[in-house]
Amino acid sequence: MRAARGVTKGITVLAMAGLLLAACGTTGAGKPAAGDFPTQWLMYAGNPEHNAAFDVPATATKLLKGVQWKFAEANALPLAGPAADQDVLGLRAAPVKTTQFLGNSVGVTAVGGVIYAESDSNYVYAIDAITGKLIWKTPTNNAVMGNPIVAQGVVVVGAGDVGFSFAQVMKYAKHQPVLRGLGFAGIYGMDAKTGKVLWHVATVGEAMPSLAYKAGTVYEGTGDGHVYAWNIKTGAPRWKTRLGGFSSMSSGNLYKNQLLWGFTNPNFVYSIDVATGKVLWKQTVVGVANTGMGDNSPAVDSTKGIVIQDSIVDPKLVNGKPTVDSEVFAMDANAGGKILWQTRLGRGPNPPAYKAGVAMVHGGVIYVGSPATSQFFALDETTGKVLWKFEIPDHGPAGAGRGAGTFAHGTLWISQGPNVFALDPKSGTVLGHVRPGGRFGIVNPVIVGGTMYLGNSWGWIQALPLSSIYKGWQTRA
């Protein structure tokens, strides 16, 4: 099930996979591998659209039928149990702390028959996608909280944490620039086959966002207000640009020669020339609050050059309690980031930690959640009009709606709170659901053929057959 096969057979299978891709109507920048898997993973959620769906050829019978396993990372909590320290921290704070400091903050990476995952407990894991067995695990010097980027046989991850020192606390109070990241921070390049650390570059601020890759270069936005470019093979620096403020969980994205990255304090989405590091344009909306722009990852419709970002806005007390609204907005990357539309998703209680939803774009529709209202939405990509909304159940006071959805086989799949749902993408009607244990932070389901791969806050990586969630998926393509 690994990538390497004979060239001739590889081409044949690739052609088959191409037909299947067209037939299924899914989009995946990660091309099917020699046989049955993406061969690389270039940015958060696997492609600019954040649609982590990958077709496989008909010969990949196991993946099509759906494999099932679960892998417990170091420090994993019992799947049926509560969040860590829930007795003391309560239902609002405990899931957040567990997401930030124990398990997997975001979804996994699928490349060449291997599931790669980053854990807050300072490990990168490589798991056999079919068997669920550990291939390697490599320690890091702080939490790793993103999607591993895989290209040219190198796995690249960023380490860092969400914290501030007391010196930074005092600076913020004096309206001075602040640096995010408390412990060690930096980038690791690891051998994809063995996990051996090929290179390590320290950074002054945290390197929490998933990196982005293009043409031999990896890019990262950091807690000390920079975007950096390094050679993926060696870690040698190519350029760095100082933007100020910090990026936390806003992973980079790409459109043509533009690197797109969200930063906080000030709150902007920046477009940066991939070759030179020069800022091409920046954009924001009125009323962005907290770490709005720097915490959330912009999505890109590659075919149209539309960039989608969303952020909490307009915080205010309602009946003495803090509330926020959420705003989704579309920018035209071909017109200097001109705003095409802005849509408010509605007011709700100020959610803890990560306060926005990662958008996914597919077939002219934007799918995005809001942790303030714990709802999941479909919006028309051209107008921003809300097409439907889905009330996420079981969200608790921590809220849900953070992770991107995945469109595969004519079905929308989301992992929110403790549940995984199959939704009708036209109406938001529930087609099926399971509760696989633990809870999902900012997790997008990764779907390869008929198998869904998930990481969760409790420190588990799971493979689930789509059929175990929704039996009718094969009839909808």
Add this chain to the structure above:
Amino acid sequence: MRAARGVTKGITVLAMAGLLLAACGTTGAGKPAAGDFPTQWLMYAGNPEHNAAFDVPATATKLLKGVQWKFAEANALPLAGPAADQDVLGLRAAPVKTTQFLGNSVGVTAVGGVIYAESDSNYVYAIDAITGKLIWKTPTNNAVMGNPIVAQGVVVVGAGDVGFSFAQVMKYAKHQPVLRGLGFAGIYGMDAKTGKVLWHVATVGEAMPSLAYKAGTVYEGTGDGHVYAWNIKTGAPRWKTRLGGFSSMSSGNLYKNQLLWGFTNPNFVYSIDVATGKVLWKQTVVGVANTGMGDNSPAVDSTKGIVIQDSIVDPKLVNGKPTVDSEVFAMDANAGGKILWQTRLGRGPNPPAYKAGVAMVHGGVIYVGSPATSQFFALDETTGKVLWKFEIPDHGPAGAGRGAGTFAHGTLWISQGPNVFALDPKSGTVLGHVRPGGRFGIVNPVIVGGTMYLGNSWGWIQALPLSSIYKGWQTRA
């Protein structure tokens, strides 16, 4: 070399040790074990005076001659190499980050022939004091940065970190109370022989300070502004008192029925009734800056009821650069914390992170350093008058002077920056010095007989014969 021996023999040896104690003139609340070691460790640095010196009987020939070994903890850096990420962080920040997130922040604990140490890399270690071999290591869910407390066969440590979330950053800017501690926090009670976790209590804020023990109860000051009391055997709560603000590295101390603890925001030293948790008195001085009171551990002269604290004060820009002064002050615990005297140690550059020195009291003299000036001082306990000062060499821009000194065998021993010194306690003259590798954070030397035990920021525990530092020590007693 362990504690358990026949009762009769134990009593005999205890008597011998008592004679030796008297002969050597050292003070140690940790009583000599059945033979040759303290049997318990009740507060930071081993006794209220912070003088971690323990005599052994003449039969403990190995300890008297001095044993030598070094033990590398998980993630230990090469002893001859630089601080972690020094290439990027520089000489001011890299040693601090290494002290806070990699190795041992403070000195070790010596009980029953075992060296216990807490590591920022989330482990508690028990090492055979004679051979340097690992007895056990037990993981924790965050950094452990204090002295393990050992009593009734239980090792008690507090876990937590120095960080603040962005929500707390924003609160501080609005002059609202803030909580310190980013990741998981809480207290572990472990079996002293096996390291097995007997109980664990989560806390909302960090539990960085070393705990204090009295009569079956352990006490901790936390990042959410409380002092807690728990049963050492079970972790069952006895009382809690809300003081507000946070305690960071101010470890608790004891005098009669008074528990003494420093807190920040507001900055006070509190005296709390050990039985009820009621605040008996609180005290501060003018101009305390940063985390002054909550970061530093008050020392107590048990014979007189004098409490010594020091803190940075009066921050101001000098030639455009931030500077601070340091103030040492004495309080009368028998008179509601009445201030007896205040002494300024002098202005210097604002040091990174831990900004004060831990005081030690012995023979009517206070020994204390100042990281602002990187000097080490002796003060008259009655008047606060400076008797001498010693210029600490090799301190670099991170400064030195944080860890307490240790008075043993008529000699003052300090571990500051990369060096260990033997000083003449009457003049501050250097009698001997070694550079054992790595660097010392807030480390006090622990001296048992003729052996010095040290932890360092690089993640090593070391045993050094006193003779390797200063050959003449045996002639001074």
